[in-house]
Amino acid sequence: MPEPMLIVDSVSRRFGGLLAVDKVSLQINPGQITALIGPNGAGKTTLFSIISGFLPPDEGRIVYDRIDVTAEPPYKLARRGIARTFQLVQPFPGLTVRENIAIGAHLWQRSRAAALKLADQVARSVGLGAQCEAPAATLTVAGSKRLELARALAIAPRLLLLDEVLAGLNPSEIRDMVPVIRALTGTGMTILMTEHVMQAVMSLAEQIFVIAEGRVIARGTPADVAADQRVIEAYLGRGAAHRTAAGNAHA
């Protein structure tokens, strides 16, 4: 077993009376796609914000590459090689697609020309090559999601955090996007993704953590998790696992 690239160690975060994340621990292995799934309001996005430095945890530690990076600001984490996308896309609306991506590329490229050139390459790799000149504000939802991904990739991350990058896409757009994500692990990148689209998660992820009400309730391979009674109940309500099993027996 290789040493995990990212360790989330009993992290908790409270918003007033609501315990949004409750002693969550995750281990993310290098070169793999790990998925974080769970029903709405389970605390996925809060956990994501904590890992990417946008929210400090109340308790617990985040260890990246054996370095404690708990509550480091986002820009420092980006320089360490952690990139994130936002569930609600956050483009630079007044800039073109190329200029948007170039902002990421500038992290390692001082020269404007070099950053713009690199931006073109990244745009092509996510299928935005034809829209380089378009203002980001004019992109479709699918285009904006690709732009989120492209900008994150432009900082050449080692760990990529994808927050619902497939949400809001139609089935054919999802089919187009899945291979783009899978291709990334071929380059040695490690990915942690949250996702609602179960089909995509099942086909992409090697390891899945299921959280509900702020706690990890199951972990394992996609097949393990799909068969886990606690997971089915978290999604469909108490007793659902029993009924599903009964339904399958009748069929």
Next chain:
Amino acid sequence: MKPYLPIVFVVALLAIVPFVTTSNVVLNFLVTTLLIALAGQGWNLLGGYGGQYSFGHAAFFGTAAYATAILQVRYGVNAWLGLVAGILAGALVGAAIGVLCFRSGLRGSYFSLVTLAFAEVLRIISSVAPITGAGVGTLIKLDLRPEAFQFQSRVPFYWIILALVALSLVAVRATENSRFGAYLVAIRENEDAASALGINTFAVKLAAMTISAAITSAAGCFYAQYFLFIDAAIAYGPRISIDALLAPIVGGAGTLFGSLFGALAIKSLGEATKLVAGDAPGLDLVVYGLLLIAVVGFLPRGMAGLMAAVVPRGFRTALPAERDHA
């Protein structure tokens, strides 16, 4: 060199003026216009490109004007050294206010209000402090020698303010084409996304505020030399803060020539108001207010945006709106 050609063209055009006319009225009008263009260009870097709308650029203008005047009058420092010292003093005030505002995470209108408050506090202090001459103000002694940064004719003043404006245009164009400039615009467009991409937003905003303050400070120093008098209302009053933000907003915030074209527009309008309505005090401010409402309401990208909309695309590359995407 190519990105700088429009600057060469515009500055050359303005440089012809003293050969055409030496009328004091014309030169005085242009000197005060360029003074506002320079002060506004400082604001433009921070507000237009960085999206940090300061309502208190008088803090930098006034500090620089007082610094250069006080150094000359009380300490006998050479006026040219005073110019350098004034710019440094203004930049220092910019950095200090920047640290306080950005450290505490002030954004949007909170930043605007706090900068306004700083300028007002400085105005009140300078109207009572003995070193600034309190209510009387500070008068720089007449000493019409070039070594003392004073001239018999207005023409040398015109060259100097034009050179300062040209320098500020070059500085802003260089910023546009740099990583720093790209980061600044990214912060204006979306600060969270910028920090996720590895941008130290605090450092970038602070650098922008310091450079912005330095540019506006140059205008303050020039003011002191040109009028040889400074008091609390001139130095730190809201008038200069308004001029510094109105010029680039009218001309096109976040565009290279926005401040210069905007300054020409508002000063022309101000003079026209005086011609029509006489010297009724404050009337030009009323006109400025109406202008600001009209621009924000109908031309959010200023004159540059208007040009981008009406000039055919082929002609547009040479114009300041070239970097915009309508």
